[in-house]
Amino acid sequence: MNKKSLMRSLPVIPNLVWGIIFIVLPLVFVLYYAFTDFDGNFTFANIIGLSDYAQTFLLSVSMSVIATVICVLVAYPMAYFISKAGPQKGKILLFLVLIPMWINLLIRTYSMMAILDDEGFLNSILTALHMGTVRIVGTKGAVIFGIVYDFFPYMVLPIYTVMSKLDKSLIEASSDLGCSKIQTLFRVILPLTKSGIISGVTMVFVPSISTFYISQKLGGGTFDLIGDTIERQFSNPTTYNIGAAISLVMMVLILLSLFIMNKFAGDDTDEAKGGMMP
Amino acid sequence: MKKLVELKNISKEFDGELVLDNINLDIMDKEFVTLLGPSGCGKTTTLRIIGGFVTPDEGDVIFDGERINDLPPYKRQVNTVFQKYALFPHLNVFENVAFGLRLKKLPEKEINERVMNMLKTVALSGFERKNVTLLSGGQQQRVAIARALINEPRVLLLDEPLGALDLKLRKDMQNELKNIQKQTGITFIYVTHDQEEALSMSDIVVVMADGKIQQIGTPTDIYNEPVNAFVADFIGESNIVDGVMLEDKRVRFSGHTFDCLDGGFGKNEPVDVVVRPEDVDVVSEDKGMLKGVVTAITFKGVHYEIIVDIGGFKWMIQSTDYVDIDAKIGLYIEPDAIHIMKKSEYSGQFGDYSSFSEEFDELDVVPDEDGEEDADE
Structure with missing residues (x-):
């Protein structure tokens, strides 16, 4: 009798194998390294020692928060207008937003450097106009700008997807019931497109918090983000354990922040609002 | 009775196609008026012009003596029951109905009272906290009506509101709508392609075809004294x-x-x-x-x-x-x-039954789910 159920579970096996090799095992390794020293003895020293990196953590988190917020603020109206532009124009506009995604991140970052560097394109124009030069590369602003630039499409796409599915008659209904355009935005459009913002934030915040390449290039090596720190630990075999410990803490932090965000955002989507009645 | 809504020489084109051709229509206060016609006759566009969702190319929309062509929907004393209800999926039944009152910043106690009363009127007491997306078609319909009526509009616009319901429910809702209209004394402007619905509910029927008004009259007038072959054929068998x-x-x-x-x-x-x-x-x-x-x-x-x-x-x-x-x-x-x-x-x-079959008749009255709506964009 188990033959049938065996047959049914066969297709699951590849997924299972994949999951074990690429998800579970790496996690086990990270855990193992994080809680052992160089000789393989169990220790909390790696985790406790992380307090040295508190500044770097804080800097990474705050920079990716700022970059994510900028992404939302710019991407939301953009997604709105693309979804309003009609199918033909909308397709072209969306295409333009997505093109950068097809170009390698390194190349994009390098070209940003070429443009923003002290002797770069922008400054040579400014010099030619006798307006002096601006120092951009090497500042925190440049790194934030780089993060925004590199991850922007990941914010537009999910918001646009939700926005384009929004039933237009809901907007008409809102107007019919007395909402001005601004009120419609806050009372109807925003709550109904929140899920797009949440996926966008997840897709921008998570990779940007651990980015290392952008900060190295556009930061000009003047400061470290947590991604740079992790990278450095893993380029030296004697510090694997510390690298693993940082990664683990990062992972927990990200999970925690995603959990809080979902909790916070999911609050009034369900029946919780009925609570205002006796 | 006084004139509440007047349409004067209204014309409207969509993409070079004349959808409304010089429409003139007076709607009296407290009347139940039905715009009746086949797909693409311009009835929905006429309704949307009164609602403020479409601006006419030519002509005047007069409301209670004032020209309101350029008044946006949210400033009109008109509410709409949309074809597919357009309930807010992120709000429960109570909040959907309370939507208009909350915008007016009424005290919580009054909102609560009025919503509860309105839900009683549409027989939805006890559904306050239900998720609107989980309601049946008939229940969603009632929420949509309650949400519009609670604002005490001068005119209620209904765009094929019963189109998605099954026959039995439709008959019940027809009676209910008629009762609500009588009780509240609100002017109803009702769009349908269903001649039986039009005849049984309305005080005045406006028969439309090809962007023009063919005939305006009481249901008995329209049935007994059709003005032309189109009306005679469209209303009943002839x-x-x-x-x-x-x-x-x-x-x-x-x-x-x-x-x-x-x-x-x-x-x-x-x-x-x-x-x-x-x-x-x-x-x-x-x-x-x-x-x-x-x-x-x-x-x-x-x-x-x-x-x-x-x-x-x-x-x-x-x-x-x-x-x-x-x-x-x-x-x-x-x-x-x-x-x-x-x-x-x-x-x-019209009027020859040599090619008559039930199926043909059905094809004639398929609701214009998208045709007309798309044209309105």
């Missing part, structure tokens, strides 16, 4: 034949001269003659004013539907008596069963 008005109260068609009650036509003026299927009596061949051969007979429950070939023109007759196919029968028509209409652009297009 045999529409070519005739000649010999003089007042004398008309000749299908090879026989009949007495009738209509007059005021020119001598020997060609006219369209309408005879309703239920107004024709089946008699023996020798007693008939017209003689024909039965080509089909269908049992309909209350009566038989008989198709009779009279000189190549197929008539539909409804009779409680059974006749055999291929039987030769006579038809007897009373003078008051004959209605004479002036010739119009619709003459000759």
